[in-house]
Amino acid sequence: MLKSVTESFARVIHGLTVGHLTDNVIQRSKRMILDTLGVGFLGTSTEVFHKASEYSKIYSSNMSSSVWGRPDLRLPPSYAAFVNGVAIHSMDFDDTWHPATHPSGAVLPVLMALAEALPSSRTFSGLDLLLAFNVGIEVQGQLLHFSKEASDIPKRFHPPSVVGTLGSAAATSKFLGLSMTKCQEALAIAVSHAGAPMANAATQTKPLHIGNAARHGMESAFLAMLGLQGNKQVLDMQTGFGAFYANYSPQVLPNLDSHTWLLDQQDVAFKRFPAHLATHWVADAAASVRKHLVTDRALLPTDRVERIVLRIPDVQYVNRPFPDSEHEARHSFQYVACTTLLDGGITVPSFHKCQIDRPQVRELLGKVELEHPQDNLPSFNTLYCEVSVILSDGATFTECSDTFYGHWRKPLSQEDLREKFRANASSTLSYDTVERLLKIVENLEDLEDCSVLTTLLKGPSPSEMVSKSIQHLTIPSYNLS
Secondary structure (H helix, E strand, O other), X not given: OOOOHHHHHHHHHHHOOHHHOOHHHXXXXXXXXXXXXXXXXXXXXXXXXXXXXXXXXXXXXXXXXEEOOEEEEEEOHHHHHHHHHHXXXXXXXOOEEOOOEOOOOOOHHHHHHHHXXXXXXXXXXXXXXXXXXXXXXXXXXXXXXXXXXXXXXXXXXXXXXXXXXHHHHHHHHHHHOOOHHHXXXXXXXXXXXXXXXXXXXXXXXXXHHHXXXXXXXXXXXXXXXXXXXXXXXOXXXXXXXXXXXXXXXXXXXXXXXXXXXXXXXXXXXXXXXXXXXXXXXXXXXXXXXXXXXXXXXXXXXXXXXXXXXXXXXXXXXXXXXXXXXXXXXXOOHHHHHHHHHHHOOOOHHHHOHHHHOOXXXXXHHOOEEEXXXXXXXXXXXXXXXXXXXXXXXXXXXXXXXOOOEOEOOOOOOHHXXXXXXXXXXXXXXXXXXXXXXXXXXXXXXXXXXXXXXXHHHOOOOHHHXXXXXXXXXXXXXXXXX
């Protein structure tokens, strides 16, 4: 029986095989991969993606990988993973797990970059990809279970910057076939790359947390391959990984013969609009209240609204009374409530500056009050939202949401997940490429060579780009209500 937590993680990373994957884990992880690719393609339209890709162009190497949807741009694998990771989180549209983190964005770009850049003499199958992806997800989940603090919506460190970095290192180590000793070193190195403060939430810097987690995890595995050494007890120590979490109590992982996947027990949430997960309860409750105030396609009578009360958990970084930017609006209980009341729903364009600055929105924002009931704890597994609209004549309408559509308790149907992917990916790719990607990912366990997938991720050829410009494609929006 191993006594070292760190060594037990290395044993799991090194020892897990395709045979350990369950049908449920395969199906859930394919949904995560599909969603992550879609939001990544959509994210290539953002300003933060443009800045990150421009910066990364200063690097070059003999090995290179594609930037998704950009056939003219290739980067060293670690920087391709960085830029694609930034794209995935650029709109806060990626998946969310419990305990709280965005699990996929730090792992998938790494594996896609490696599958493309490594010598053609090595062929990676869809099952190879699924195994390494799930190893990266599993490591994140196990680490998050070592602290009660990690179960709540974060206050100090952004979780993907912490556990995502180690998830990336684990996935890379698995994909490259590193020895158990090298896996252990990769984790140790990754801990010294981990951590970013919550103060940068709702800014252009937050998406860099995912990109850096992907890049730094890959680099940690590469450095371990070269013989770089770190503290072999790094996950066991309060001054090691324990520095990121209060009440850190690590446990040795069980032997592989009794291994169960956390993803088998706990599914992820998929977002229907690009904003902080906690705002999805607000949108759900606000849409229900709106039905009392508006019939058919009539406009909300804003002049009759006296007060809007949101009863939500106390999450300071999502409390933004008057957001000024798209990133602040994505992290604003108040903005999501007011926009839903006005428009009846939230879409990708809802966070454009012209929408945020609408006089009707600013008027409603001034009427919002927040209340924090003691039983409404800041956990994605238990929180609820109650919205009350009080009219000038004293009439009050109240609705509550304890679970929204897309949450793990009420998961998106496969058809709605496909529609989200199509809407997001069609911002960059041709119809045929979108449909081919969809079919490949949904049958990923049957794919013999991942190069078929990575070739499609490069994006449109020049002829396809001309065709797309003729189509005059609009910004994706879809209705999953």
